[in-house]
Amino acid sequence: MSKPRVATASLAGCFGCHMSILDIDDRILQLIELVEFDKSPIDDYKGFTQRCAIGLIEGGCCNAENVHVLQDFRKNCDILIALGECAICGGIPAMRNTIPLRECLAEAYLDGPTVHNPSRRIPDDPEIPRLLNRVYPCHEVVKMDYYLQGCPPPADAIWAALTALLTNRPIQLPYELLKYD
Amino acid sequence: MSESFTLTIDGVEVTAQPGQSILQAADAAGVYIPRLCAHPELEAFGACRVCTVKVNGRPQAACTTPATKGMIVENDTPELNEHRRSLIEMLFVEGNHFCMFCERSGNCELQALAYRLGIDAPRHDYQYPARTLDGSHPEVFIDRNRCILCGRCVRASRDVDGKHVFDFVGRGKGKRIWIDAESRLADTPLEGEDKAVEVCPVGAILRKGAAYAAPIGRRLYDHDPIGADIEAKRVGAPAAKGGKS
Structure with a gap:
């Protein structure tokens, strides 16, 4: 039987959660015995090659591309895990959610004290993904199956969750592995 | 007697x-x-x-x-704990609780209750309300993003400090903690050592210059759940779980 495939993505995140995946240290050797990585920054696959058992999503959705990637993951993965605070509640990027988008862009590109922008133009190249009106947690865009809290989630929590799912056991984190920071 | x-x-x-x-x-x-x-x-x-x-x-x-x-x-009981979970979840989505940079994280009673009740994600949509922060006072700031309207500061300031610096204004969704000055916390008689500052269960009213004093792993609720100190008083109780460091 072929190994189950795991895909990962960083949406509006800082890659800290991916660092935490790598922080499982030498258990990553056990992990590659158990699974094959598909679309992921870890192996730099840009698209899905096959259907995946598990998708790990870091970050929420702040632009149209994030939404597209997340929907692609939902289509191609059996189980989606919201990895970390940003995927679960929007996190640091969601601090802009209390400020209208127009004001955010004006502060960043027109009125901020250190802005030098003689053209007075807010970047609008069609290649740049359009920003959403606010940052959306993943579960407000597609159905998410599991949530791993933390900023980033502890490597031990990621390891416990992955091995539980891969061996058909329920995810049960001890008290010290459920942390919101 | x-x-x-x-x-x-x-x-x-x-x-x-x-x-x-x-x-x-x-x-x-x-x-x-x-x-x-x-x-x-x-x-x-x-x-x-x-x-x-x-x-x-x-x-x-x-x-x-x-x-x-x-x-x-x-x-x-499972039923009551489920109600409690709902209440805590609603408090989380009603405010802007960014645990990752909050100075109270690890020592926060709201967060600790969520840990104890095993909340992995709120089931409601986040509201992201626009709330204000007042950093005008030299010793204390109030960040209403994190306020859960428990009223501890109101009672402590009125009954213990004898100052009545804080009270509720507004109703329903618009309810918030306000101060006994036109607009600035600095214009109130509040002092850094006041009970009203000490009793805040979350990071809404905090003393300045005291942030992140305990590293991760040595904060109040890192190893033992909230309430473990009370449960340890029970006759014949086993020692609190987890290693105190």
Whole structure:
């Protein structure tokens, strides 16, 4: 039987959660015995090659591309895990959610004290993904199956969750592995 | 002096003194009832309803209900804990609780209750309300993004500090903590050592210059859940779980 495939993505995140995946240290050797990585920054696959058992999503959705990637993951993965605070509640990027988008862009590109922008133009190249009106947690865009809290989630929590799912056991984190920071 | 009497909490007989609330009697007996707005040094308020227990089958706030002889109290039941989980989740989505950079993280009672109740994600949509922060005071700031309207600062300032710096204004969704000055915290008689500052269960009212004093791993709720100190008082209780470092 072929190994189950795991895909990962960083949406509006800082890659800290991916660092935490790598922080499982030498258990990553056990992990590659158990699974094959598909679309992921870890192996730099840009698209899905096959259907995946598990998708790990870091970050929420702040632009149209994030939404597209997340929907692609939902289509191609059996189980989606919201990895970390940003995927679960929007996190640091969601601090802009209390400020209208127009004001955010004006502060960043027109009125901020250190802005030098003689053209007075807010970047609008069609290649740049359009920003959403606010940052959306993943579960407000597609159905998410599991949530791993933390900023980033502890490597031990990621390891416990992955091995539980891969061996058909329920995810049960001890008290010290459920942390919101 | 009137005599002590007994009631049962989750089938265990507990001795109470006249004048004690259910919460106080439970605390003294080493039974933890989750709570947010109640504080041992402040008058009971009954705002958060997290301490709701069933008394002879009826839901009651344990902090405001006097203990009486022969009461049958249910506390640690799946149904009540589910209600508590809902309350905590609603508090999380109603404010802007960014634990990852909050100075109170690890020592926060709201967060600790979420840990104890095992909340992995709120089931409601986040509201992202626009709230204000006042950093005008030299020793203290108030960040209303993190306020859960427990009213501890209101009671502490009025009853302990004798100043009445804080009080509620507005209703419903617009309710918030306001101050006894036109607009700036700096114009109030508040001082850094006031009880009103000390009792905030979350990171809404904090003393400046004291952030991140304890590293991760040595904060209040890193290893032992909130309430472990109360449960350790129970006769014959096993030692608190997890290593204290």
